[in-house]
Amino acid sequence: MSVVTLPLPTFEDVADAAERLKNVAHTTPVLRCGTADRQYRAQFFFKCENLQRSGSFKFRGAFNTLARFTPEQRKAGVLTFSAGNHAQAIALSARLLDMPALIVMPEDAAASKMAATREYGAQVVTYNPRTEDRQAISRKLALERGMTLVPPSDHADVIAGQGTVAKELLEQVPNLDYLFVCLGGGGLLAGSVLAAQALAPNCQVIGVEPENANDGQQSLRKGEIVEIPYPTTIADGAQAPSLGKLNFPIIQQGVEEIVTVSDLQLMQTMRFFAERMKIVVEPTGALAFAGACNGGISLGGKRVGVIVSGGNVDLKRYARFLAD
Ligand SMILES: *Cc1c(COP(=O)(O)O)cnc(C)c1O
Numbered sequence: 001m002s003v004v005t006l007p008l009p010t011f012e013d014v015a016d017a018a019e020r021l022k023n024v025a026h027t028t029p030v031l032r033c034g035t036a037d038r039q040y041r042a043q044f045f046f047k048c049e050n051l052q053r054s055g056s057f058k059f060r061g062a063f064n065t066l067a068r069f070t071p072e073q074r075k076a077g078v079l080t081f082s083a084g085n086h087a088q089a090i091a092l093s094a095r096l097l098d099m100p101a102l103i104v105m106p107e108d109a110a111a112s113k114m115a116a117t118r119e120y121g122a123q124v125v126t127y128n129p130r131t132e133d134r135q136a137i138s139r140k141l142a143l144e145r146g147m148t149l150v151p152p153s154d155h156a157d158v159i160a161g162q163g164t165v166a167k168e169l170l171e172q173v174p175n176l177d178y179l180f181v182c183l184g185g186g187g188l189l190a191g192s193v194l195a196a197q198a199l200a201p202n203c204q205v206i207g208v209e210p211e212n213a214n215d216g217q218q219s220l221r222k223g224e225i226v227e228i229p230y231p232t233t234i235a236d237g238a239q240a241p242s243l244g245k246l247n248f249p250i251i252q253q254g255v256e257e258i259v260t261v262s263d264l265q266l267m268q269t270m271r272f273f274a275e276r277m278k279i280v281v282e283p284t285g286a287l288a289f290a291g292a293c294n295g296g297i298s299l300g301g302k303r304v305g306v307i308v309s310g311g312n313v314d315l316k317r318y319a320r321f322l323a324d
Pocket of ligand 1: 056057058084085086152153162182183184185186187188189237238240282284285309310311
């Protein structure tokens, strides 16, 4: 029997990514909230990636990956399939690095997202998600145009870039007992593990998923990657049907536990962010704090890091979530 070992990213790669992102990505603020602290008798530290360029942490992984392209790759450009934050992050990074970008999006994607992606200068190609396979379309286009395909989370350079969020937080705030991180494909969570193990080995890393999209929790319990059917949840950044092949082994050896939250809890958390902290947070961005509050982990007296992963939400949809 042969064992295939994938070259997994390390903390050194996260540190290199941080160098590449210096003066390019924002060093996002860490907010405090007295109301939350009193309510849970803990000290919360909110790492606000909703205030990152392009509106989410995805900019870090995208820029880090494109910055490592060879001159030939740069010339042909980058291609990705995404309806969401990864598309905008790739489009902005490509513009900053002066390379062409092609984004494959479902034809029913939110008009605001398509417009934002085009405004960053990317070409958008649409497909019918009910009859066409985005991966096949992407592979065909990548071949035709010689473009490099960059997936949203299952890629060593993407993971290293996403790891700079936790690295930055752990440098801004020493001695955290817990770090709560949301997950979809698991790039942000895997990167967070690399940073925490190097900088704060006593900090427990907890993953948070929507209860309808708990493939990560199932995977940890089963000890192998579990794939689920396309899940229904308002957390559209966490609908990946499975963890990435590179992400899973890192998560498996570094994540204490994965907890889940309901869509109702996500809406309550978005409302809390708006009302108490005056920040706009998208449903997926509210996962980590919702998990800290509702995940059954006792936080009394603890110092708790929370990654607020993004703030891109259609305003009409956002208004409905706040009003419900
Ligand atoms: C993509 C995304 C996630 C999930 O990140 P993964 O690396 O796929 O686990 C979480 N929150 C937001 C806002 C995102 O855009």
